[in-house]
Amino acid sequence: MRTYAIILGILLVLxxxxxxxxxxxxxxxxxxxxxxxxxASLKASLVALFFMHLLxxxxxxxxxxxxxxxxxxxxxILTLIDVDFRLPVEVTPTAFLTGLRLW
Amino acid sequence: xxxxxxxxHNPYLQHHYAEMEQQVDAGKIGMWLFLATEVLLFGGLxxxxxIMSAKHHEAFKLAHEHLDRSLGALNTVVLLLSSFTMVMAxxxxxxxxxxxxxxxxxxxxxxxGVFLGVKYFxxxxxxxxxxxxxxxxxxxxxxAVGQAMFFSFYFMMTGLHGFHILGGIVVIAWLIxxxxxxxxxxxxxxxxxxxxxxxxxxxxxxxYLFPLLYLIG
Numbered sequence: 001m002r003t004y005a006i007i008l009g010i011l012l013v014l015x016x017x018x019x020x021x022x023x024x025x026x027x028x029x030x031x032x033x034x035x036x037x038x039x040a041s042l043k044a045s046l047v048a049l050f051f052m053h054l055l056x057x058x059x060x061x062x063x064x065x066x067x068x069x070x071x072x073x074x075x076x077i078l079t080l081i082d083v084d085f086r087l088p089v090e091v092t093p094t095a096f097l098t099g100l101r102l103w
Numbered sequence: 104x105x106x107x108x109x110x111x112h113n114p115y116l117q118h119h120y121a122e123m124e125q126q127v128d129a130g131k132i133g134m135w136l137f138l139a140t141e142v143l144l145f146g147g148l149x150x151x152x153x154i155m156s157a158k159h160h161e162a163f164k165l166a167h168e169h170l171d172r173s174l175g176a177l178n179t180v181v182l183l184l185s186s187f188t189m190v191m192a193x194x195x196x197x198x199x200x201x202x203x204x205x206x207x208x209x210x211x212x213x214x215x216g217v218f219l220g221v222k223y224f225x226x227x228x229x230x231x232x233x234x235x236x237x238x239x240x241x242x243x244x245x246x247a248v249g250q251a252m253f254f255s256f257y258f259m260m261t262g263l264h265g266f267h268i269l270g271g272i273v274v275i276a277w278l279i280x281x282x283x284x285x286x287x288x289x290x291x292x293x294x295x296x297x298x299x300x301x302x303x304x305x306x307x308x309x310x311y312l313f314p315l316l317y318l319i320g
Contacts, residue, residue, distance in 0.1 A: 001194065008187040015179050019172065022318035029160075029319070036314035044307045051190045051303045058128065061135045068139030072146040079150050083157075093159065093248035100237045 007050045014043050115291040127293050134297045138304045145263065145308055152256045152315065162249025167316060169234055169242070170257070171225065175317035178221050179309065185214035186306040192278075193299045196292035201285055204295070208279045211302070215272050222265055229254075257316055264312060267305045274298045 018039040026032055049055040054062045113123050120126040156163045192207035233241030236258045240251030278298055281287065287295055 001191070004187060004190050004194070008183060011183045011186075012180060015176065015183065018314055018318065019176050022172075022314065033319050036319050037311075040311050040314050043310045047186060047303050047307050047310070051186050051306075052300055057131070061131055064132065064135040064139055065142075068142040072142055072149075075143075075146060076150050076153060079154065080157075083154050093162075093252050096252060097238055097248060 003050060007046055011043055011046060014039050113290055123290070127296075130293050130297055131300075134300050138300065141267075141304055141308075145260070148256065148260050148263070149311070149315075152260070155252055155256065159246065159249035159252060162246035163253045165244060165246070166234075166242075166250040166253035166257075167319070169229070169232070170317045171228075172317045174221055174225055175313050178218050179313045181214050181218045181221070182306045182309050185211045185218070186303050188214065189299045189302045193292070193295050196282070196287045196295045197289055199289045201282065201287070204282045204287060205279060208275055208282060208295075212272060212275045212279065215268055215275065219265065219268060219272075222261065260312055260316065264305065264308055267308070271298070271302050271305055274301070 018036055021035050021039070022032060024032075026035065048062075048065070054065070116123050117126060120129065188207045188210040192204050192211060195201075195203040195207055229235070233243075234254050235241065236255040237251055240247065240254055242250060242254075244250055275298065278287075278295055281294070
């Protein structure tokens with residue numbers, strides 16, 4: 001009970017921090033994204049380790065979940081690299097909406 | 104000694120498992136596999152959002168200002184509290200505190216309802232302003248096409264998440280019914296445990312959705 005209450009307290013404080021941090025301009029918007037996602041990942045880790053008991057659970061469960069995250073990271077990184085190096089042919093909003101209409 | 108024989112004769116032990124521990128472990132592995140697929144299901148939307156927000160940075164920034172960040176923050180607090188009540192429910196079941204189990208589940212269900220209530224309020228406000236996905240977008244403003252794309256992602260991501268909350272509500276309601284009958288004890292509580300894992304994942308996804316959509320656009 002005490003551990004869970006402490007974790008809840010930390011999660012609420014982190015939520016307040018992430019809201020406050022989004023109002024600060026760190027010089028580059030990219031830094032704001034990094035800060036927001038960093039805090040989110042910290043919160044998600046606390047939820048996984050304590051509320052989902054991964055800290056004391058059999059390591060296989062953590063391995064399965066982390067494998068999912070690794071594949072998501074691969075998906076994200078490879079896609080962003082691909083988009084970055086693509087020649088002018090791109091998904092414009094208009095093409096996106098045309099696609100929607102066709103669909 | 105008698106302890107090991109009681110677990111072996113647990114009425115909830117399925118015949119294809121040698122013992123309760125094996126059954127519980129198998130259930131957990133299954134749930135974690137499911138959660139990994141959930142991460143990838145939402146992952147597709149997150150990757151799409153990353154690409155499009157990089158491409159239409161200004162439009163996404165403009166569009167995200169339509170979202171009420173205090174309502175988003177409120178819902179974050181509501182879901183975090185519900186995660187806490189859920190883990191307390193799991194803890195109560197493990198320690199045979201059946202009354203506490205029922206009440207923590209009821210609290211979780213109530214908080215889930217509050218979350219959907221706030222979401223309903225937010226959605227109807229956006230419908231009213233014409234802030235709709237894709238070709239239905241009628242909010243106008245600069246780079247309306249890019250903003251329409253933002254709302255496509257907004258509704259797909261929060262909508263899919265909302266359906267997960269609805270699914271959770273059904274499961275928690277079923278758990279409440281069973282826990283009132285006193286089904287869950289320290290010897291048998293896997294359903295509460297597994298539903299808890301699912302519920303925390305839904306919370307975890309919102310932990311990412313909130314800053315991405317409401318705070319940084």
